Amino acid sequence: EADIYQTPRYLVIGTGKKITLECSQTMGHDKMYWYQQDPGMELHLIHYSYGVNSTEKGDLSSESTVSRIRTEHFPLTLESARPSHTSQYLCASSEGGRDRGQPQHFGDGTRLSIL
Amino acid sequence: AQSVAQPEDQVNVAEGNPLTVKCTYSVSGNPYLFWYVQYPNRGLQFLLKYITGDNLVKGSYGFEAEFNKSQTSFHLKKPSALVSDSALYFCAVRVPGGFKTIFGAGTRLFVKA
Numbered sequence: 001e002a003d004i005y006q007t008p009r010y011l012v013i014g015t016g017k018k019i020t021l022e023c024s025q026t027m028g029h030d031k032m033y034w035y036q037q038d039p040g041m042e043l044h045l046i047h048y049s050y051g052v053n054s055t056e057k058g059d060l061s062s063e064s065t066v067s068r069i070r071t072e073h074f075p076l077t078l079e080s081a082r083p084s085h086t087s088q089y090l091c092a093s094s095e096g097g098r099d100r101g102q103p104q105h106f107g108d109g110t111r112l113s114i115l
Numbered sequence: 116a117q118s119v120a121q122p123e124d125q126v127n128v129a130e131g132n133p134l135t136v137k138c139t140y141s142v143s144g145n146p147y148l149f150w151y152v153q154y155p156n157r158g159l160q161f162l163l164k165y166i167t168g169d170n171l172v173k174g175s176y177g178f179e180a181e182f183n184k185s186q187t188s189f190h191l192k193k194p195s196a197l198v199s200d201s202a203l204y205f206c207a208v209r210v211p212g213g214f215k216t217i218f219g220a221g222t223r224l225f226v227k228a
Contacts, residue, residue, distance in 0.1 A: 004158075031214070040203060042220040043159075050214070059215075090158050099212045101147040101166040106158030 003027055006091050006107035014115050019078045021110045023091030030096025032074040033104065036060060037088045039111075049074060051096060081114045088112070117142045119208050121219040128196045129227050136191040136222045138206030148189040149207040149216070150180055159205060165189060176200070196226045 004025040013019060025032070034047040045058030049068040063085070064078050074093075078085055088111045092104040118141045128134045140146065147166055151159040163174025170182045180191050189206060206219040 006158075040221070040223070043205070043218045045215065048214065092158070099147075099209075101164055101209075101211075103149055103151075103161040103164060104159075104216060105161070106151075108156070108158045111156075 004091060004093055004105050004107045006089075006110050008110060009108065010111050010113075012113045012115065013081060015080075015082055017081050019081050019112070021076045021089055021091075021112070023074045023076070023107060024072050025074075025093045025105070026072060027093060027095075027105065028071060029093035029105070030071065031094045032068065033092040033094075034058075034064075034066060034074070034076050035090040035092065036062065037090055037109070039088055043090065047076065081112075083114045086112060086114050117208070117210070117217055119206055119217050119219040121204075121206055121222045123222050124220075125223045125225065127225045127227065130198050131195050134191075134193050134196045134200070134224065134226070136204050136206075136224060137188070138190060138219060139186070139188045140206075140208045140217075141187065142208050142210060142217070144210060146208040146210050148180075148182060149209070150174065150178070150189075150191050151205045151207060151218075153203040153205065153221075155202075162191070162204075196224075198226050198228050200224060201226045 007022045030051040032049045035043040044060035046062040047066040090109045091107045094104045095102040120139045149164045150162040165182045173179045209216040
């Protein structure tokens, strides 16, 4: 079982609130990712990081921001939540270095509902 | 454009029968190929991958996948399905050295007792 943790697992919150979704991994992986997934649907990459102090936007435009101050920690923040942000957010990580086909390891996700 | 297709939204199979979940891809070069499984309220779990070599790769939980370069396919298989195999399965590809992994839309597998 991969050691990557997401909190909270579920969050129901009102419009306009600031939200931070936490993601931590204990594997020392350099690469980390955030995906948005409507339940049972395809994954959309919204942010990724090569390592500390590196962050990039993914394919799906997102109003969220991320930071990578420590290797093990990759939080995602929504400054002002809206109902359109309702979704499941999955965090993942993978080994750095030369690409040898390393798979991604996923957390169990945060299911976010904005009222 | 690079893409992954899982042509079946849903696959139904009886327990004990063989199962196949199909995947085709459109990616230049010789990509890395992956299968992941997702159970309800969980993240994706890695099942197996193809890097190079033998076209039949074996993975977790008795699953295997067959790579066919000429058909650009990477179908997931299992000789004898279990009810507990019921889940959502994702095929994924990555160009070697690239950062982005492209996921298919997923195929829901139902195994009936």
